[in-house]
Amino acid sequence: MPDIVRSKGVIYWFFQRVTALLLVYFLGTHIVILHFIKKGTITFASVAEKFAANPGFYKLFYFIFIPSLVFHALNGAWSVIVDFNPPENVRKVTGAALWLIGISATLLGLKAISAMLGV
């Protein structure tokens, strides 16, 4: 296996690019729906009603969107932290904290969407 593929950094870099491409569509659509198409105040009932019109689409949409966004945001934050060249122990603690925040935020987001989908 070539050295470049063995490097974890390259894999993170690659997924940062893949999620960026996904977010152009998913985040763009999310913003257009919420800020340009929606009318009136957003409530639990109004979101549930919108989701009920096409539950399969919205489930697939947010189950790809949320993990992609969390990865892209926290991996981006990691890149910024690493640029300050912190000592190894700080890297380990921040890396673990980012993983914990990422997993928690993903689960919370998916659970919130599931609640509004009624599943």
Add this chain to the structure above:
Amino acid sequence: MDKKNVFVKLYDDFILNFNTGMTAWVLHRITGVLLVVYFLMHAFVIGSAVRGHVSFDAALAKVQTPFFHVLEIGLIGVIFFHLLNGLRLLIIDLSGLSKAHKALFWVFTIALVVFMGYTANMILTEVLSTTGGQIK
């Protein structure tokens, strides 16, 4: 180590020696950090849905005021700067258009300015029409 005042250094780097690539990189970083902070707050607000519709509606009511709607103009600007500059980076990385990176920056900047003009006009018109000209 350069001991120049930070403002003098910023003036030197960004005004005297303006460089499109570095400016785009710094703005991408700043907007990225702002978006991570916003994302964590957004997850906290939307996450209230797991506690039921009463919690969700109460949390959403706090952030659907005219003041927050006006702040959304800035949020959309930050998101779309990051998105368009990210798209520019993808184009440069994947299509071999690295020699056109400056032109792409200005094309996307102009697109962003036009888009934000439309967005700001749309949001402000809606907010002012519902509040009778007051934002608070």
